[in-house]
Amino acid sequence: MIIGKVIGTVVASQKERELIGLKFLAVAPxxxxxxxxxxxxxxxxxxxxxxxxxxxxxxxxxxxxxxQITQNRPVDATIMAIVDTFEVGGEVLYLKD
Amino acid sequence: MIIGKVIGTVVASQKERELIGLKFLAVAPxxxxxxxxxxxxxxxxxxxxxxxxxxxxxxxxxxxxxxQITQNRPVDATIMAIVDTFEVGGEVLYLKD
Amino acid sequence: MIIGKVIGTVVASQKERELIGLKFLAVAPxxxxxxxxxxxxxxxxxxxxxxxxxxxxxxxxxxxxxxQITQNRPVDATIMAIVDTFEVGGEVLYLKD
Amino acid sequence: MIIGKVIGTVVASQKERELIGLKFLAVAPxxxxxxxxxxxxxxxxxxxxxxxxxxxxxxxxxxxxxxQITQNRPVDATIMAIVDTFEVGGEVLYLKD
Amino acid sequence: MIIGKVIGTVVASQKERELIGLKFLAVAPxxxxxxxxxxxxxxxxxxxxxxxxxxxxxxxxxxxxxxQITQNRPVDATIMAIVDTFEVGGEVLYLKD
Known part of the structure; x- marks a missing residue:
């Protein structure tokens, strides 16, 4: 997986039917x-x-x-987890408030 | 998914049979x-x-x-939605006319 | 899919059996x-x-x-169509002879 | 596969249910x-x-x-082996202690 | 597929069971x-x-x-053929000895 920050939102009313009900977020790695x-x-x-x-x-x-939310839907990127802590080399690079 | 702008078209008469009837568009991210x-x-x-x-x-x-339109066809990129609004950091980067 | 130009050929006599009979071409995007x-x-x-x-x-x-030609074969890139015209921004970038 | 070095750890308590019990590591190629x-x-x-x-x-x-540990789980990157030796051009680039 | 040169070897004794018996080579494109x-x-x-x-x-x-050698195994890159000749633009870029 890729670790990233949610930076924005996308709204699209005209779309493939199987996407209806999903929330789409812009994520930067x-x-x-x-x-x-x-x-x-x-x-x-x-x-x-x-x-x-x-x-x-x-x-x-x-x-x-x-x-469960994305199975059989035409989705190629899904947010799977909200990160609490991210450590590299013993240093905490991110800590959730 | 990737957000992109449709910038052009491709026409190909000689092609794999399962592609017949599909419209192909050039999309730049x-x-x-x-x-x-x-x-x-x-x-x-x-x-x-x-x-x-x-x-x-x-x-x-x-x-x-x-x-529905692409199942069992040799397609590796499909336009799934037309974007209405795209916001990043509270700023509207794109708003459909 | 990716649009590209066929620029060369590859010949390989020693190969996975399921590749026998396929033609392999070098394609640059x-x-x-x-x-x-x-x-x-x-x-x-x-x-x-x-x-x-x-x-x-x-x-x-x-x-x-x-x-039909590649099903169940260990192929990860296949030429699907020969392009007639490629237009971007109203300009014809490629027109087949 | 990609050869890489494990450089860090990620902890995420709020996550897709099928990820529970997996350990996630940051790996740099x-x-x-x-x-x-x-x-x-x-x-x-x-x-x-x-x-x-x-x-x-x-x-x-x-x-x-x-x-066995990742089947049917929404995982797109898995560490499969711990490298003992990595040689390129007859030179040992890495040797496990 | 990608054309590349085998430049090295990797040995890993501690690994996912389904990888046992496979030979792993470093390939540069x-x-x-x-x-x-x-x-x-x-x-x-x-x-x-x-x-x-x-x-x-x-x-x-x-x-x-x-x-045959990799089916149902957790492998994401496999060498499928040994190249005899590679030609681009009518010029032979590689010819096996």
Missing amino acids: IDLLTGEVQGGGVIAADAVGAGVGEVVLYATGSSARQT | IDLLTGEVQGGGVIAADAVGAGVGEVVLYATGSSARQT | IDLLTGEVQGGGVIAADAVGAGVGEVVLYATGSSARQT | IDLLTGEVQGGGVIAADAVGAGVGEVVLYATGSSARQT | IDLLTGEVQGGGVIAADAVGAGVGEVVLYATGSSARQT
């Missing part, structure tokens, strides 16, 4: 070495009730469809 | 932090009636085949 | 904004009788196995 | 030519009891779900 | 335009008896599991 937000993120379906500003884990590809 | 069009896009099948100039969400990989 | 050939291409199986110099669409991943 | 740690890693589930500081192999995509 | 070895390679399972120094084709993703 976090650099593992520095903890800083990077470019190159995704628009992910939310399986855990995440909100803007939170640090999350998201899965991509067919794994993104292995949740 | 949009940078999540700036809202600007970037390089590195795809040629996506259209599942929602999108047109050139619109901002869309597209899925890649096996998820691109999870729609 | 084409930049969607400029129409120029880029680095970072693939060696794709040919499902449509493409030749060197032609502009094609190729699919990657599991979608590459969704054709 | 190792450059094949130099043996140095690079940017662009992943958060991988651990299938082999790896620890911070070890050099490992991890698989991504649907292959990440082909282990 | 070859630039299609120049024929030169690049960064960014993978550790691939060997399905064809390849050795260090040889130029090969490898498949990634679920296609890597579509061989």
Whole structure:
């Protein structure tokens, strides 16, 4: 999975029927070495009730469809967890409030 | 999924039989932090009636085949939604006319 | 899918049995904004009788196995169509002879 | 698979139910030519009891779900092996203590 | 598939059970335009008896599991062929001894 920060929201009324009811969030990846937000993120379906500003884990590809909320839906990126702590090299790069 | 802008069209008369009837559009990804069009896009099948100039969400990989129009077809990128609004950090980066 | 130009050929006599009979072509991706050939291409199986110099669409991943010629074969990139025209922003970037 | 170094840990209490019980580690890829740690890693589930500081192999995509511990779980990156030796060009780039 | 050069070996005694018996080789991709070895390679399972120094084709993703030796195993990159000749633009970039 990729660790990233939820930075925004997407609303789309005209869409593939199987996407109806899903919440889509813009997630920017976090650099593992520095903890800083990077470019190159995704628009992910939310399986855990995440909100803007939170640090999350998201899965991509067919794994993104292995949740109750996304199974058999045309989703290729899903937020799977809300991160409490992220440590690298003994240093805490992120700690949830 | 990736948020992108439909920037062009592709016509191909000689093709794998299972692709017949699909519309293919060139989609360039949009940078999540700036809202600007970037390089590195795809040629996506259209599942929602999108047109050139619109901002869309597209899925890649096996998820691109999870729609009624693309199932069991050799498609690895499909436009799934037409975006109404895209907000990052409380700022509206895109608003459909 | 990715739009690219067929730039070369690969011959391999010692190979996984399920690859026997497939033609493999080197395909370089084409930049969607400029129409120029880029680095970072693939060696794709040919499902449509493409030749060197032609502009094609190729699919990657599991979608590459969704054709009659490639099903159940260990192929992760397949040429699916020969492009006639490719237009971006109202400008014709490629027109087949 | 990708060879990488385990550089950190992630803890997430609020998560998709099928992730409960898995250990997640931050893994940074190792450059094949130099043996140095690079940017662009992943958060991988651990299938082999790896620890911070070890050099490992991890698989991504649907292959990440082909282990006893990860099958049918929404995981897209799994540590599959702990590396003993890594040699390039006759030179030992890594040797486990 | 990707064309690459086998540049090294990996040994791992502690690993997911389904990987036992597979040989793992480090493969660096070859630039299609120049024929030169690049960064960014993978550790691939060997399905064809390849050795260090040889130029090969490898498949990634679920296609890597579509061989007799790798089926149902957690492998995401497999060497599928040993290249005899690689030609680009009428020029031979590689010819096996």
